[in-house]
Amino acid sequence: MKRLENYLSSDFYKKYKNTYHSDKILKEVFNCELKFVHRIRSFGKKKYSDIYGMNIHIITDFIDLYYQEMLHKDYDIAWKMIYSFYLDPDSVATKSYGDILCSADGLLSIKRIYSHKGLTTQFISEYETYRRVPIIYFPQETNGINMTRASVFGDRIDYTLFDLKKYFEAKKSKTNVDSHKCRLISAYELPKTSDFLHQMGSFENLIDWLNIKGIFTSEQYEVYDIEKGDDSIITDYLPEYSWNWSDEYYINIKEMIDKYLKLLEK
Numbered sequence: 001m002k003r004l005e006n007y008l009s010s011d012f013y014k015k016y017k018n019t020y021h022s023d024k025i026l027k028e029v030f031n032c033e034l035k036f037v038h039r040i041r042s043f044g045k046k047k048y049s050d051i052y053g054m055n056i057h058i059i060t061d062f063i064d065l066y067y068q069e070m071l072h073k074d075y076d077i078a079w080k081m082i083y084s085f086y087l088d089p090d091s092v093a094t095k096s097y098g099d100i101l102c103s104a105d106g107l108l109s110i111k112r113i114y115s116h117k118g119l120t121t122q123f124i125s126e127y128e129t130y131r132r133v134p135i136i137y138f139p140q141e142t143n144g145i146n147m148t149r150a151s152v153f154g155d156r157i158d159y160t161l162f163d164l165k166k167y168f169e170a171k172k173s174k175t176n177v178d179s180h181k182c183r184l185i186s187a188y189e190l191p192k193t194s195d196f197l198h199q200m201g202s203f204e205n206l207i208d209w210l211n212i213k214g215i216f217t218s219e220q221y222e223v224y225d226i227e228k229g230d231d232s233i234i235t236d237y238l239p240e241y242s243w244n245w246s247d248e249y250y251i252n253i254k255e256m257i258d259k260y261l262k263l264l265e266k
Contacts, residue, residue: 003077004030013067021058021085028084029077040087048104048134051089055110056128058085067119078119086110093134097209100196104134105146107157107253116250130257133264136210139192148187154241156249158226160184161207161216162234165223168203183237215259226252 007013007025016022020040026032040046046054059082067078093104108130117123136157138145149160168183187193200206204221207213216231217223226234227249 001075002051004032006070007066007081010066010069012062015061016058024085025081046092048089048093051087051092052131055086055089056124059127060124062264063119063124065201073119074261077121078231079114081111082114082119089131093137095137096151097196098199100192100199101140102196103140103146105136105138105149105157106131107135107257109155112155112245112250115244116247117136121125126254130254132261135212135257135260139190139196141190141192142188143187144190144193145184148184152241154243154245156226156241156245157216158223158234159237159241162223162237164197165203165204165221167197168206170196172202204219210258211263215256215263224256226256229255 007030018038020038023034023037027034027037040054059077062078062082067073070078088106088110090104090106095104108126110127110131113123113126113130117126118205134157144177145160149155149157153159153163163184167185167188170182182188188197200209207217207221213219213221216226218231222233226235227246229248229252
């Protein structure tokens with residue numbers, strides 16, 4: 001009850017009262033009964049940059065107008081409040097390959113950033129830098145690559161790309177037995193994803209379409225091991241994958257995103 005009272009007396013609540021963001025906090029964190037949750041005006045017309053910018057603005061306000069006002073910092077409740085109203089900009093980022101609609105697959109989720117930086121100024125700055133533009137796209141399909149790689153590879157994009165490389169190699173050699181050894185085969189066999197991979201034709205074409213050669217792969221299309229760094233190449237699967245990233249992986253994935261962003265500036 002005290003937490004709710006503190007929130008209702010905060011400058012953040014006064015500013016955002018009767019808005020989507022505050023309603024979500026009241027409903028999902030404090031279990032308040034609301035007649036309805038206010039909607040975000042013209043949400044259906046918003047682009048990736050709109051939602052990304054809105055997130056930065058409102059999370060900054062939340063930290064300045066609520067979190068910094070807390071006499072005793074309650075990290076858990078503050079994070080739950082942010083996550084209750086957070087909107088993933090990937091949800092509106094799409095790219096087509098032929099007639100197949102693909103959706104963005106964020107490489108650094110807000111949860112990942114929070115787990116490494118907490119609610120600090122670095123949390124905001126890293127979100128602002130590393131979520132500025134989407135990089136990876138896969139077909140928009142239930143239980144597709146975007147969703148499946150999170151559970152199979154602990155959300156690691158490097159082993160996802162390695163698995164795709166093995167899939168294309170097996171298809172090229174017409175060895176269906178080998179292709180079924182791929183860890184994401186259940187996603188690859190879905191209608192849209194299967195059509196996407198067939199139209200793409202090769203791993204090289206996929207990497208070129210994503211414009212990530214020389215960043216996530218070598219110039220020869222070998223997949224870099226992000227955790228090891230130093231241009232180490234993945235040659236086989238790991239025995240298991242942890243959902244918790246090492247500091248090395250987190251640092252190195254940021255460096256790769258930095259390289260991608262510099263490429264866009266050229």
